Amino acid sequence: MSTVYHYATVLKAIQELREKGFNEDFNLEDNYLASNSGRWSDEEFEIAHIYFYEGATNPDDEATVYGIESASGHKGILVTGNDALTDAESGAIIKKLLKHRNDK
Incomplete structure (x- = not known):
């Protein structure tokens, strides 16, 4: 189960995740x-935290910061821009990220 937070900046979200x-x-x-x-498929990681950054003046400034834990114990951060999840790379990874983002 992921936890969603809203912060004013992407940097603040990254700092919070680094502390965790x-x-x-x-x-x-x-x-x-x-x-x-290494590399992990969609079945080899879980999304533990989601942070949203909402651009105050420009919707294109929006970003999502994911705190991710792999099945092998690696914990890290993925930052996506507003349009990043609609690229041609769409597949199981993108679907998983969008599902978690849209469920919140």
Whole structure:
């Protein structure tokens, strides 16, 4: 079960997650969640925290910060922009991220 928070800046959300031990930097790569430590499919991680950043003057400034835990114990952060989850890479990873974001 993920927890949703709203902060004024992406930096504040990242700082909060770092304090909770989310130290990996995750990226989306070929329908995998990837970091320097490896790659994970949609079934190999859970979303523990979601932080929303809402641009005050420009909707394009909106971002979502995910605190993610892999099944192998890696904890990290994925930051997506407003349009990042509609790219051609859409697949199981994107569907999982959108489901968690939209459920909140």
